[in-house]
Amino acid sequence: SIRPRDFPPGPPCLAFLGSLPYLDVRNLSKSFSKLQERHGDVFSVFIGSTPVVVLNGWKTIKEAFERPEFSGRPGNFSGTFFQKGKTGITTTEGKHWSSQRNFLIDYLENISRSGSQGFQDIMMDEVTDLKLDLTKKLSEPIAVSYKLNVCIINILWNLCCGRRLHAQQQEFQTVYECVDKITQFMSRAAIFSFLPILTKVLPESVTKIEKGRYYRNRFHEISEKWIREHRQEYRGNRTGDLQDLYLEKVNKGEDNFTEQGLAAMIREIFVIGSESVSVMLRWSLRILSCHPEVQEKVQEELDRVCGRGVDVTWDKSDQLPYTMAIVKEVQRFADIAPTGLMHKTVCDATLQGYHLPANTLIMANFTSCHQSTEFWKHPEKFHPEHFLENGKLIENKEGFMPYGLGTRICPGMKLADMELFLILSNILSSYQLVMVEGDDGDLGTQFEGGTAVLRNPKPYRVVFENRS
Numbered sequence: 001s002i003r004p005r006d007f008p009p010g011p012p013c014l015a016f017l018g019s020l021p022y023l024d025v026r027n028l029s030k031s032f033s034k035l036q037e038r039h040g041d042v043f044s045v046f047i048g049s050t051p052v053v054v055l056n057g058w059k060t061i062k063e064a065f066e067r068p069e070f071s072g073r074p075g076n077f078s079g080t081f082f083q084k085g086k087t088g089i090t091t092t093e094g095k096h097w098s099s100q101r102n103f104l105i106d107y108l109e110n111i112s113r114s115g116s117q118g119f120q121d122i123m124m125d126e127v128t129d130l131k132l133d134l135t136k137k138l139s140e141p142i143a144v145s146y147k148l149n150v151c152i153i154n155i156l157w158n159l160c161c162g163r164r165l166h167a168q169q170q171e172f173q174t175v176y177e178c179v180d181k182i183t184q185f186m187s188r189a190a191i192f193s194f195l196p197i198l199t200k201v202l203p204e205s206v207t208k209i210e211k212g213r214y215y216r217n218r219f220h221e222i223s224e225k226w227i228r229e230h231r232q233e234y235r236g237n238r239t240g241d242l243q244d245l246y247l248e249k250v251n252k253g254e255d256n257f258t259e260q261g262l263a264a265m266i267r268e269i270f271v272i273g274s275e276s277v278s279v280m281l282r283w284s285l286r287i288l289s290c291h292p293e294v295q296e297k298v299q300e301e302l303d304r305v306c307g308r309g310v311d312v313t314w315d316k317s318d319q320l321p322y323t324m325a326i327v328k329e330v331q332r333f334a335d336i337a338p339t340g341l342m343h344k345t346v347c348d349a350t351l352q353g354y355h356l357p358a359n360t361l362i363m364a365n366f367t368s369c370h371q372s373t374e375f376w377k378h379p380e381k382f383h384p385e386h387f388l389e390n391g392k393l394i395e396n397k398e399g400f401m402p403y404g405l406g407t408r409i410c411p412g413m414k415l416a417d418m419e420l421f422l423i424l425s426n427i428l429s430s431y432q433l434v435m436v437e438g439d440d441g442d443l444g445t446q447f448e449g450g451t452a453v454l455r456n457p458k459p460y461r462v463v464f465e466n467r468s
């Protein structure tokens, strides 16, 4: 074995393939849970010839991810291909990373703070449009993905560009297509970070690199155009959307703030912020249509607190513990990012007696928390009561980390929580979700479509019935 003695143990490493024969690449977290039984909470696997240290269990993941030594991010094929280099937040480190990350966090904190009504109203407008769209297809089986994506992309569009671009249909279609194709390409290309040789030996029909490059370039052109347009209109006295605030910093000459950096941030928000919320909503509607008894309870709460079919707003959320528990339980049950994003040690570090040299790749097995009987009474079931105690919502629960933990925790979490709450509660207030006849209610994962980074439900149709 090429493991030094104080490096975490793991399955054998074979030439070229590493530990791949011991791993189900379409369901890594399941393979990890098996290896955890044998090797403990900290073990290592080889992907190709690259060792990756896998962390399991709440205590271990929390201990590591809260320490700055573990806050690095490895160079990865998909991310750098998408941005044409290391820029933005997800793929960067050091001063660049913290400046961009803090900017986004401050901005989102500002617009989502209770009392700041503007952005909530914008979200509610999009939710109303979504409901109108659903009204056109009542009582027939429909696929919801596209409708949900339109709503989510419009929210992000408002966030990044202000309202003006919203109605331009052709441009919307182009952006939608770019985001969709880039997301697909990036999850397919995840493996190229470990086996770059594949990009050379496999044909384009398999790698889809040329196609990926086409959509990437198109999206670069669009994001750069948005910034030029914004620049022309900017007079230095408007404090509005994300671009205005970022450009203010560019104008002041602040370190790490450039127009290219702004374009990268916007592309990143669209790609990372739309698919994640969309997948979570697809799970939500699927799970709820399969659980009429849960729908009944949440609708009773919504009717009582807000009134049937009346707009549900974020300021009502603290009076809606059951609704909030559903949002959280969907996040636990769906476990959409089972291994999160890879980290890297930025210097030599020790963890539970093991020595990890600088630049060691680190992966966390979130499923080991979300599916553990240590924290959940019925881990394999959808059970909103996991987040309730004496009818009150449990805000911070051990073992729950849909957005990761510590230094790299998702900066979009508050925005995502608001989107999930507003879209789901307003749909449930107006409609009954009914399974299509003959549907067996299977809540399994869709594994087709390669090594998807996000865990998706199997494609499904659902019927919306009016409640009034």
Ligand code: HEM
Binding pocket: 089, 090, 091, 101, 268, 269, 272, 273, 274, 276, 277, 280, 336, 337, 340, 341, 342, 402, 403, 404, 405, 407, 408, 409, 410, 411, 412, 413, 415, 416, 417
């Ligand atoms: C339900 C939806 C979402 C989920 C489940 C989710 C989950 C995650 C996870 C697990 C990470 C990795 C944390 C780590 O590296 O340890 C992450 C990172 C990130 N997310 Fe989210 N996310 C969601 C929505 C969003 C939204 C709406 C945005 C943008 C507005 C966003 C922006 C980001 C960014 C920029 C990072 C990289 C952070 C960094 O490297 O410092 N996410 N997210």
